[in-house]
Amino acid sequence: MGHAFGLRHTFQGAVGTTCPPNASCLTQGDMICDTEPVTDQVVACDPTAINPCTGQPFGDVVYNYMGAACHDRFTAGQNAHMNTVLTTLRWTLDTSLGGTSLALIPPTPAANTPTISISTPQTSYCTNSQVIITATATYAGANPVYQWKINGVNAGPNSPTFVSTTLNSGDVISCVLTSSYGATCVTTNTAVSNSITITISSTIAPSISITAANTTVCASTQVSITATALNQGPTIPFFQWYVNGFPYGPVTGNGSTTNVLTYYPSDGDVVTCKLLASTSCSPNPWYTSNAVTINTIPSIAPTIAISASDSTVCSGSTITLNATYTNGGTTTPTITWMILNSMAGAIGSGPGPITLVVDSSIQIAAMLNVNNTGGLCYYQTVSVSDWLQIIADTPVVASVLISTPDTMFCPGSALQFTATPVNGGVNPLYSWMVNGAPSGVNTGTFSLSPADNDVITTQLFSNAACVATSPVASNSLTVHELPQPPTPVVTDFGTYFSSNYPNGQNQWHAVGVGPLAGEVNQLFYPSFSGSFYDVVTTVGCASAPSDTLQFPGTNAVTGLSSPDEVFYPNPSGTGEFLTPAYLQGRQAVIINSIGKVIKALTLERKLTLNEVPAGVYLLKTEAAGGTKYFRLVVAR
Missing domain, CATH: 2.60.40.10 (Immunoglobulins)
Incomplete structure (x- = not known):
């Protein structure tokens, strides 16, 4: 029914445990000024429970029809709002014809007298408190005019709700209604409300202050901050601590010692505390303390490092040791030198220089003890250096x-x-x-x-x-x-050259070409025109070059074939050659390296010399233009 007459839920605008906005009771929440804002989580019918949106007991709001718990009443403001909607926006309900559209049924003129009454949840308030008075009117019309009066003087807006925080004790509030109905609908268009006298009590402001025994502490050290409350009211106050603007710990009370916060701070933490007072005329439910800034001093520890004049020495050599350190305190620290597995006080103390004769390889370290911290934040006062390896080498023979x-x-x-x-x-x-x-x-x-x-x-x-x-x-x-072999003597036999050195000691060369592969025998058969010479090698040493012979020369055999008139392949690993087509069918003889004819034959497409040993041979035949010679190499 409440929704039918324009009412909203008391938790209108709430999301879960978040309270609805309530900066203005006329434009936010359920828009009724005598209902408290609540969350939509209220399910218990306990008026003494604390409303998280106001910090006060719920009271009658838990029974409201527009709430989420028990339902058995409306407030005066809700009644006034429903009457206004009924007589203005929903006035056709009085003459409704059931399913007939309300827009099609004109209102029936009637001679009625408008009335107005005003009400407020309470008449006693604290200084600067918000006073809300609601007008309930009948036959006010669609556009009524409300003229509020304070002690008979016009004040306030044209609204069915009067809100003020500046009233004085004893002020009398009333309202004059001017109906927007015409003379055919009402007997008179004005009505005067009842009067309400307001009582204002003085405001007492609670306060809270916090102090810390020490605002500068060593890092990782607890600090305690104490809150002191004044004018907090008759009941035990509630405290909520904040660190850097964020709540620290739960809101607790009821006799607990929550006025002391003990925690491990970070450097620059800003601590505040809020007090929930229980005075009846306190301006606000929560009061914020002064801020205390906690500074932390970083904790330090001594360090020590050692060095040696040389880390690799010969056995029996002398080295010099030095130590450097940081955070040694306000007086000279104690430095003790150590050789692995033993204290080496005999080699000296202090930062150095310390001299030491090294007979064998050793490891050395130094330990530092802080004698006076000077009030600084040390988390340890002893430091041991890294171990330094000293290598002692024994003498070596080069x-x-x-x-x-x-x-x-x-x-x-x-x-x-x-x-x-x-x-x-x-x-x-x-x-x-x-x-x-x-x-x-x-x-x-x-x-x-x-x-x-x-x-x-x-x-x-x-x-x-x-x-x-x-x-x-x-x-x-x-x-x-080694001795150099004599220069070889070479002879031109026309078709071949001969050296005075036996096979294997010769190396025939062509001028402009260099050594000829495989030409190491006493006899050399040139396969192309040019200048040739021989170099002999014995006992690993080469002779001077022989005389140079020309091929063909004055004693050369005429008619030696040109390079393009060849048998193929040449050399032949099998002793078989392919005969050029223009020579096939001609008579020929095969001559060995000493000039002896070893075979006579008719040239066919394939020339076979399987029966001869590996070596160099001449093939002699008659062809157009005269006698022709061909050099054939059998390489098995």
Whole structure:
């Protein structure tokens, strides 16, 4: 029924446990000024329970028809609102014809007298409290005029609700209604309400202040802050603490010691506290304290680091130790030096320099003790450095061995000598000598074009750690020159050349081409025109080049085939050749390397020399233009 006459829920605008907006009772929530805002979670019919939206007991609101709990009453403001809707917006209900559209049924004129009455939930208020008075009118019409009066003087808006926070004690409030109905509907268009006298009591403002025993503390240290309340009312107050604007802990009370907050702060925390007072005329339910800023001092610890003049020494050497430290306190700290598995007080104390003779490899550390913290925030007062490894090397002996691939050399050739050091260090130095005289560069290798019976040596200058002696001399190498073979004598036999050296010692060359592959025999059969010579190699040394022979020469056989008139393949690994087409059917003879005819035949498409050993042969035949010679190589 309430909705039919324009009423909203008392929890209108609430979401779950969130209270509805209520800054203005005329424009927010249920728009009725004598109902309290509630959440939509109220299900118990307990008027003494605390309303989270006001901080006061629920009271009659739990019984309201427009609430979510018990339903058995409307407030005076709700009654006035429904009467207004009934006589203005829903006036046709009095003469409704059932299902007939209300818009089609005109109102029936009647001679009625408008009335107005005003009411308020209470007549006693605190200073600056909001006083709400509601007018209930009959036969007011669609556009009535409400003229409110304070002590007979016009005041307030043209509204069925009067709201003021500036009334004085003893002020009398009334209202004059001017109906918007015409003379055919009402006997008179004005009506005067009853009067209400308001009583105003003085406002007593509670206060709250908070203090901390110490606003600057060491990090990770608890701090306690105490709240002191004044004029908080007859009941035990409620406190809500805030850290940086966010609630800290629950709202508690009823005799608990919630006026003290103890917690671990962060640097720069701002702490406040709110007091929920129980005085009847306090301006606000909650009062906020002063702010206390807590500063934290970072906790520190000492550090110590040690260094040595050298971490790798020879056994028996002396090193110097030093220590550097931070946060050692306001007086000189105690520094104790340690060798692994033992306290080494005998080597000295303090930051250094400390000298120590190192006979063997050891590990060293230092321990620092803070003697006076000076009131600073230390979370520990002892620090031990990292362990420092000192390596003591034993003396080593350096040596060097020189070598060469061969101590025998051909005239004019160079030899390469290599030095192999032992304990030479990372960058050893060398002094090469030939027959006792310095020669060569400072490297591990030495190249020389020696003379017969030269003696080669070197000296090693080691940079290895703890080397016993430097420089050290190497072994000696004596080199010998091999004899050069005599220059070969070559003869031109027309179709081939001959050397005075046997097979295997020759290497035939073509001028402009170089060594000819496979031409190492005494007899050489040129396969193309050019200049040729022979070089002989014995005991690893080469002779001087022979005389140069021309092919074809003055004694050359005429008619030697050109390179494009060939048998194929040549050389042949099987002894079989394909005969050029223009020679097929002709008579031919095969001549060996010493000029002897070994075979006569008629040339066919395939020439077969399976029966002859590997070697170089001449094929002689008669062709257009005269006698032709072909060089055939059988390579098995």
